[in-house]
Amino acid sequence: MNGSATAPVGNERHEAVAELQGLYGPFAFPEKLLQKIWLRGDFDRARAALSNGQRLTIVQTGRWNLLGGPDFRQARIRIGDGAETTGDVELHLHASDWIAHRHAEDPAYDDVMLHVVLFPPPAGHLTQGKRGEIPVLALLPLLYHDLEEYAAEEALETLANRPVSQIIELLGALPLGDRTTLLARHADERWRQKVHFARLRIQRLGWDDACHHLALEILGYRFNRAPMLRVATAHPLEEWAKPELAAETVYAAERAGWSLQGLRPANHPRRRLAQYAGWVQARPDWPTRLASLAQSLPAVVPGTPTAEVRWAFRLTGLRAAWQETVCANGVGGTRFDNLVCDGFLPMLAAGSELRSEPSGAVALRARQLWQHWFVGDLPPFLLRALRQIEVFSGRNQPACHGLAQGLLGWLIERERAEANSAGRGA
Known part of the structure; x- marks a missing residue:
């Protein structure tokens, strides 16, 4: 170093x-x-x-x-x-x-x-x-994280300043097949990073605590990740299963740490903490329930178009079933999709790898499902860009998480290259 x-x-x-x-x-x-x-x-x-x-x-x-x-x-x-x-x-x-x-x-x-x-x-x-x-x-x-994860998140925070026209100009000049291939490669790198970071978290905290920390962090959205992680440390999973734990008291104890400016009401930490309290009280064993999903992941054939995967495996119904099984319907919408793609699937893959499962079937199935899952909380300007360069095109190629992450990965690589260049020139 x-x-x-x-x-x-x-x-x-x-x-x-x-x-x-x-x-x-x-x-x-x-x-x-x-x-x-x-x-x-x-x-x-x-x-x-x-x-x-x-x-x-x-x-x-x-x-x-x-x-x-x-x-x-x-x-x-x-x-x-x-x-x-x-x-x-x-x-x-x-x-x-x-x-x-x-x-x-x-x-x-x-x-x-x-x-x-x-x-x-x-x-x-x-x-x-x-x-x-x-x-x-x-x-x-x-x-709380690997240094590379902090650096990647820092790069993501700067992406909102990138005009859509730059993405369209650079990627739009490529043939459509090349665009998709490029984004798929970066999506694969993003997936491996997420599994790598999930593995580090499990090794440091154990399965249940790693799930607990990751869930609160994702519920905190990017503005309140840090205070949510402090809450997770101060209040272990077993505390949330007790009815006497008041989400309002937890919120008040961290009052000085919350970032509330420009926050949508749905993402207010007071609301997210109340959601999590209801979730854990209804499903105190939710990390165990999550782990049990590993053996029932659908076997998606690599290269199958997203539209076919969504229809063949009834992903809308699978999403509803997971919401009920793991979260007791305590979290929904795009935030649940982020829980699945940033939390559940990488954790299932990392847990399988740590158990040294010989076939690698769980990790592969989790990766394929992650590719075709719903897009989640993607910044609107990125979604517009993907549609304008025809990577997402309605029924033929609906918006999916993998290619969206591929665009983020491509942008992060550019940010890193510029940062490295600036660092060497300092």
């Missing part, structure tokens, strides 16, 4: 980028993404401990400073059983960046009370400020 950084002059901002090896090659992890993870609290704060072993309580991550000086101002923390402290926080990919950027010599950093780094520092490392030693917190052991 290599990182590159441009040293600042005075209070000039700098951007450091780590170049890491991912499932399909190198990817860039910029320092700005680390800052976003800290801002959102997208890590297990309950396990936060300093490099010297002391427990750290993060009361407030602080105000993101996009100008010169420390990355966050007016953060509030408590070390061990000590008093709450207010001050600045500086973030780096590596602990040694503090010295490389000469922060100890800069008065703007005199009030830094916490040094947050991505990668754990070597044993015995000390971050020395003008007023003495500064505590160090490493985030990598606390992250």
Whole structure:
């Protein structure tokens, strides 16, 4: 793992980028993404401990400073059983960046009370400020996801700024068969990544807890993934099966963490938490029920058109049956389709692989079903683009999840290439 950084002059901002090896090659992890993870609290704060072993309580991550000086101002923390402290926080990919950027010599950093780094520092490392030693917190052991997954999600967040005309211009110039083949290849990569990340989650948490965390994360939509994961950690699956657990109380406890601006009423976290409470109370064994579906996945022949698959295997009826069996009809619509494609099917495939099932039938069937499942919460501009380049064309090729994910994968690859290029030129 290599990182590159441009040293600042005075209070000039700098951007450091780590170049890491991912499932399909190198990817860039910029320092700005680390800052976003800290801002959102997208890590297990309950396990936060300093490099010297002391427990750290993060009361407030602080105000993101996009100008010169420390990355966050007016953060509030408590070390061990000590008093709450207010001050600045500086973030780096590596602990040694503090010295490389000469922060100890800069008065703007005199009030830094916490040094947050991505990668754990070597044993015995000390971050020395003008007023003495500064505590160090490493985030990598606390992250909910693989670094590549964070980088991919970051790329997705920027896609809304891409005009549809660019997609049409670049993909529309290809013959239709080549377009579909290109998107199918990227869909296959997206599927393998999702199974890979699901496998890591199962290995870290076990099947039931992995299902629990993933369900709440998906219900949180992309705006509230981090607080939903904190809720999942604070309130294990068995708590949700008890009628005395009040979703409103869970919501209120995380009040400062929710992102509500521009959120549709259907996606409000208060509503999603209430949905999940009703779901688990009706189906407290839902992870077991999900696992049992593995042996009844339809055997779709690769290459069969989506329209034929939908008709032959009655996917509309299968979706309704899964909603009732696993969720007691607690979640529906496109959000349920996302649960199936981002959660259920990759988890079933990953669970099968971890059990080393020799035939690989479950993983293959899950992959084929994922390809032809309903499109879910695809951003409308991407759906329009797929229709305009005739990848989706009504009855002949209805909108399906696999090719939609293929377009996302193609766009992410372009974002990564541009980010890598910018990182090398920094």
